Amino acid sequence: MNRLPMVCAPPFDPDSDENLRVNEPLLTEWLVAFLRDEIIRRRGFRKAVLGISGGVDSSLVAFLLARALGPENVHGFRMPYRTSSRESLEHAALVAEVTGIHMHTIDITEAVDGYLRFAPDADDRRRGNVMARMRMIVLFDQSQRLGTLPVGTGNKTERLFGYFTWHADDSPPVNPLGDLFKTQVWALARYVGVPEVIVNKPASADLIVGQTDESDFGISYPKADRILFYLLRGYTVARLVEMGFAEHEVALVKKRLDSTHWKRHLPTTAMLSTTAINEYYLRPVDY
Amino acid sequence: MKINVAMAQMKPRKGDYAANLQRLGDLFEQLEEDAPDTQVLVLPETALTGYFLQGGVRDVALPRERFFADLLRTYRDRVSRPDAALDICIGFYELDDGKYYNSALYATLTACDPETEAALPPNVPAPPTAAGIRHVHRKFFLPTYGVFDEKRFVSRGRNIDAFTSRFGTVAVLICEDVWHSITATIAALKGAQVLYILSASPGREFSGHHLGNVTRWNVLLPGIADEHNIWVVYAGLVGFEGGKGFTGSSQVIDPWGNTRVVGPVIEECLVRATIDLEDVATARAASPLLADLEAALGDVMMELEEVVRNRR
Numbered sequence: 001m002n003r004l005p006m007v008c009a010p011p012f013d014p015d016s017d018e019n020l021r022v023n024e025p026l027l028t029e030w031l032v033a034f035l036r037d038e039i040i041r042r043r044g045f046r047k048a049v050l051g052i053s054g055g056v057d058s059s060l061v062a063f064l065l066a067r068a069l070g071p072e073n074v075h076g077f078r079m080p081y082r083t084s085s086r087e088s089l090e091h092a093a094l095v096a097e098v099t100g101i102h103m104h105t106i107d108i109t110e111a112v113d114g115y116l117r118f119a120p121d122a123d124d125r126r127r128g129n130v131m132a133r134m135r136m137i138v139l140f141d142q143s144q145r146l147g148t149l150p151v152g153t154g155n156k157t158e159r160l161f162g163y164f165t166w167h168a169d170d171s172p173p174v175n176p177l178g179d180l181f182k183t184q185v186w187a188l189a190r191y192v193g194v195p196e197v198i199v200n201k202p203a204s205a206d207l208i209v210g211q212t213d214e215s216d217f218g219i220s221y222p223k224a225d226r227i228l229f230y231l232l233r234g235y236t237v238a239r240l241v242e243m244g245f246a247e248h249e250v251a252l253v254k255k256r257l258d259s260t261h262w263k264r265h266l267p268t269t270a271m272l273s274t275t276a277i278n279e280y281y282l283r284p285v286d287y
Numbered sequence: 288m289k290i291n292v293a294m295a296q297m298k299p300r301k302g303d304y305a306a307n308l309q310r311l312g313d314l315f316e317q318l319e320e321d322a323p324d325t326q327v328l329v330l331p332e333t334a335l336t337g338y339f340l341q342g343g344v345r346d347v348a349l350p351r352e353r354f355f356a357d358l359l360r361t362y363r364d365r366v367s368r369p370d371a372a373l374d375i376c377i378g379f380y381e382l383d384d385g386k387y388y389n390s391a392l393y394a395t396l397t398a399c400d401p402e403t404e405a406a407l408p409p410n411v412p413a414p415p416t417a418a419g420i421r422h423v424h425r426k427f428f429l430p431t432y433g434v435f436d437e438k439r440f441v442s443r444g445r446n447i448d449a450f451t452s453r454f455g456t457v458a459v460l461i462c463e464d465v466w467h468s469i470t471a472t473i474a475a476l477k478g479a480q481v482l483y484i485l486s487a488s489p490g491r492e493f494s495g496h497h498l499g500n501v502t503r504w505n506v507l508l509p510g511i512a513d514e515h516n517i518w519v520v521y522a523g524l525v526g527f528e529g530g531k532g533f534t535g536s537s538q539v540i541d542p543w544g545n546t547r548v549v550g551p552v553i554e555e556c557l558v559r560a561t562i563d564l565e566d567v568a569t570a571r572a573a574s575p576l577l578a579d580l581e582a583a584l585g586d587v588m589m590e591l592e593e594v595v596r597n598r599r
Contacts, residue, residue: 019494027493030532033553037527041298282341285529286301 014244017222019229022184024191028064031176035068038174039149042286047148050172051139052076052103053206054091057177058153059198060189062095064176065151067192071100075146079135082109088206091198098195104142108134128207132165139172149174157182157221160228162260163205163213170263181225217256219249227253288565290454290481293322294329294537294558296550298526299337304347307335308357312365314557318373319366322559325373327454331485331524331537332378332389332461338487339528340380344440348382355394355420362396370412371398374421374452376459376522378485381423386442389426391459391485393452395419415453422450424459428467434489434531435463449477455564457481462488465507468514475515475577476584480567482517484508487524489531490552501534501552513544515577516570518562525555542570 039045048065052058058076065074078092089105096103112134116122122130143150152172154164156179164170177185182203189199203213203221214220227250230240240250262268266278275281295314299307311330318325332338336347349357358375373396381390397414404413425444429437447470449458458474458481465471465484474482492499504521512519519540524533538549539560550558571577580587 022493023495026498029553030490030493030498034527034530034532037298037532038530042301042527283343284301284339284341287340287343 012243014226017183017226020181020183020225022180022187024188027188028067028192031064032068035064035151035174035176039069039151043149043173045147045149047073047075047146048151048174049075049077049139049143049146049148050151050153051135052078052092052095053153054078054088054095054198055201055203055206056189056194056199057155057185059091059095059194060185060192061151061153061176062099062101063189063192063194066099066101072102074099074101075142075148076101076103077139077142078103078105079108079138080105081107081112081131083209084206085204085209087201091195091201094195094198098193106138106142108138111137124208128205129165129168131207132168136168136171151175152178154178155182155185156180157225157228158213159264160232160260161217161224161256162263163216164263166263181228182221183225217252219252223249224253228257231257288455289561289563290326291322291324291561292327292329292520292539292559293318293325294520294522294539294550295334296331296523296525296535296537296558297334297555299333299335299524301337301528302340302343302347304335304349308361311335311358312361315362315365315373317557319368319371322557323368323371325559327374327376327520329483329485329520329522329537330375330377331522331533332391332487333380334378334485334524336380337528338524338533339531341436341440344380344387348380348387350382351390351392351420351423354379354381354392358392358394359396359418363398363400366398369398369403369407370414372396372414372416372418374454376483376485378461378487380441381425387440388444389429389437389441389461390444391424391426391461391483392420393422393424393450393457393459393483395421395453421452422448422459424448424461426461426464427470428463430463434491447473447477449474449479455480457483459483459485462486465511466503468507468511471511471515471517472580475517476581480517480564481562482511482519484519484521486521488534490534498534498552501536504534504536505546508538508540509544509546512540512542513574516542516567516574518542518564518567520560520562523550525553542566 039048050061062076076096080089112131139150150172152175154169155177158164186199204211227245237250237254241247271279375396376393378391381388395416395418397418407413427444429443431438449456456478458479460470488500490498495502508519508521522537523535525535534552535550536552537558539547541547548558548560550556
């Protein structure tokens, strides 16, 4: 029998990160243009401030801002609490050193503890939220002092997981990373030159000693991102399991996603008229 | 006939029609100084207001006559040669008969009106043509999915027409119109030899060599030009609106599907090219696909009618 050679499509690989790959040079150019347009052209600012935690997200934004505005126009703020890790502070200093941006340090311990004296029973979650909100008070106030615009650093994965303090980390008016999964942030950070020691360390909110994001989630970022990629496109849980993803991991991600929609919205307002803001009366943010 | 076209990819100030009109005046001046042989100036969809306006469409939409009058006044304010004339193809939000549309105006602008022209000394040349609106196309396919919400704020157009301009028989389409191959087919069947496409295309998907939407345009535009052997002139908006950035890439494709010139994705610029209408016949002689379609049109129509009949 004269057999034809066969050419087969490769089977789906749930461990492949192919769908999450980005064209780093193109994306960098785009985000730099976005920052310039949003900060300078639309809002009339020349300078920006951002909180520098020493983690990969804020480091990447510092690099992008330095390119977009010039390092002399970027002010990074370290805002440690007494339990913050020494390593975080050192890595934040390293970002300032490599990018040439201004670095300021404002210790929030007294401010946070001043309030917590009235809440001695506060658990770790409440204490973490107080720290995150205090950092935003500092950032917005310093932004006012310097005549600058605060820039946010939250990524898409933590936004989809609701892994942030509402009206704290998410409050700066401009955010270049909010549509990038964490694994894409890592790739872009490597491309723009964020030091490997920062990109390679386990991600941590650093609100509690020894905390890591992935231990809080119960799933690694690469696995979570691959599942989120398909859930956001409308794939069902059953379909993802059929494709080879672990059922308990898909369920975990889906639960996180479905329980946090509220965190990605403004407060719920009782609609009473046919001119309700953002329901009937619709104007875009930049109008 | 050779035509000098220029595509201006500019960042409008959101909702600030007066400021953007002023900017267009600057462009008229620049063309007169740097490229006085320009015959057709093409600007993107919603060029003088920005695209994502939501309910703000009601604030900026204009009757076509008022829009044309503003363009003509600005042109006459800013050009100095008494015989200057320019065809312009430009996107705007239109108000007509109590409805709003996402439209494109094709008009001829001249440096002086008939009274002034009559008073010109005999040795001063007059404009080669009269000013006036030649055509208005209303967006036929309104994207209303994902980031787009056009049907909520504007009505859809009902026609796809080719029309006679100073520079040949041409047609105008807007953005998603072109993502349906049948619109360009209709324009070509109606005789268009140049297809002007105005667009506001937000960039999305960064996994490939180009942005995802740019890759799509890079397939669509040469495909249209090559299938119907027509010139394609595409003008794309640039700049960011509320985090959504438009991907410029203004370009000209010849009747064989070759990209003759393409502008940058992000930056403002003026893209220029000379197109030769004789190339349409030359290309069609070697690849008579449009003639084949015309010959089979009766059967195509019956097939389409069957599709429509079976949907009911």
